[in-house]
Amino acid sequence: MNIVYLAFGKRFEIPQQAIFSILTILPHVSTNDRIIVLTDNPENFNLLKGKVDIVAIDDEQIQSWTGEQDFFWRVKIKALQFIVEKFNNAPILYLDSDTFLIGDLKKIKLELQNGNNLMHLNEGKLSKSQKKTEQRTWKKLKGTSHEGITIDSEKAMWNAGVVGISERVKETLDLALSLCDSMLKTNPKHPSLLEQFSFSISLGEHATLLPIEDCIGHYWGNKNQWNDLIGSFFITCHLSCKSLKEQIDFVQNMKFGSIPVHVKTTAIRIRYGKLVNLVSQLLPKEEKKYVIPNN
Template sequence: MNIVYLVFGSNLENYQQVYFSAYTAFAHKNTEDRIIVVAEDPSLFASFHDKIEILPISRALIKEWEGKYQFFWRVKIKALQLVAEKYPSDSILYLDGDTFFYQNMYSLRDGMKNGQNFMHVAEGKLSALSSKTERLMWKQMKGKSYFNVKIDNNSTMWNAGLIGISPKHFGCLDLTLGINDAMCADGVTRRLIEQFAFSLGLNEFSKLKPADNVVGHYWGNKSEWNQIISHFLKEIFMKNYSLDEIVEKIRQIDFSKIPVKVKESSTQRKLKNLVDQFYKNKKPLYINK
């Protein structure tokens, strides 16, 4: 099984998240499982040495992968196609960087081996979801078909923080890409297109199952997790821990004590932005060279 991450751009927090998630994967994977990082800056993973496989991608390739409609998250679909082409017999377990393993992955590995596809969790039927983006998507697509997949009252949105694809169903990536591009061509509001395309494409080949009992996804509490991860990485690098020591430290973390989602106060956020705007640091002092 290939455990796959994708990271590009220059934001170091995104790379740190992949580091931490990969360490949790080491704590639960089998010896035959392979960790692959599709990365724009491979040099940032030098400390792993030969423990993971890096598939480097360039900025030019990323722009090419965005396709005719220059859709940012189309890159995720193309990255998984790249891995599937290189390892056509191995399951793909893709994870966003802001994830972590907290249980063994036997059920996912065995399920994909037997033809089961996974995504992180079902968020609900698009027709019943309440966010502004989802309501607009439903209004735009209700009753339409994209690559012969009809959008109806039962069309379900799944969270794409985890995507598990059986090698028996790699054709679902072509379908997902086709649906994604057809939605872009139709002018569907973009923020969740790739996520919904995966939801539809994978489900056409195998009725999707959730994986949130194995992997946590802290998209709803990134600021706290980023602080925890930053502290964790500082400690292990300053103390020059071996990979075995890092994995043991991971196993000691009680992940149930850190929320993966919190309800942020919009009033607090607006007040903070207002204060930051009006009260800025003044009179910076620099050294003379």
């Protein structure tokens, strides 16, 4: 099984999250498993040298993967196609950087071996969603046909923080890309979620699609608290000079249930936050003082 992470961009939280996620998985992989990180900053993963395959991808390659519509999240599909071409056609388990293993990796492998495909969770029928982005997407796509597949009211949106493909890996990814490109032409001004929806459809075309949220935690809905936790973890490890093995052991003993993976913010809190930002812009600027180097 190829376990794949993508870590692009300059934000240090991304490689930090990805390394933390890998630390939760490393003790559970077998000799038949390969952990692969595609990144434009390979030096950020030196800690894991010898344990994972670190594949450097430059900005030009990433940009080409965005396609004619310059849709960044199309990169996820293209990157997985790249993995299939570079390594092998083995089952793929793609994980967003903001994930961690909470269950049994053997269960994930068993589901893939049984021919099932996996995504993090079923978020519900696109046609029934109460979220504005999903409603806008449904309005544009309903009744349209892409690669012979009609977008009807039964089509569901699955969370793509986990993408597990068991068999016909190349064929499934090719379909996901074709769907994404076709839907981009239908809805070019609001492309959000189209790569996610493409995965949701393509993974369900060739196999039974199952949720795997009981094995993989995904804290996309509470990144601030988790980034604080992970940042503190790495600072502690750095200051105490913990070895990789010690860091892995440390992570295995952490209580992941103490911090929520999702926090729903009410509309009034969002409006209050915007008001605070507006008021802060109207107030006098802070006085700042800097040191002056003696050279």
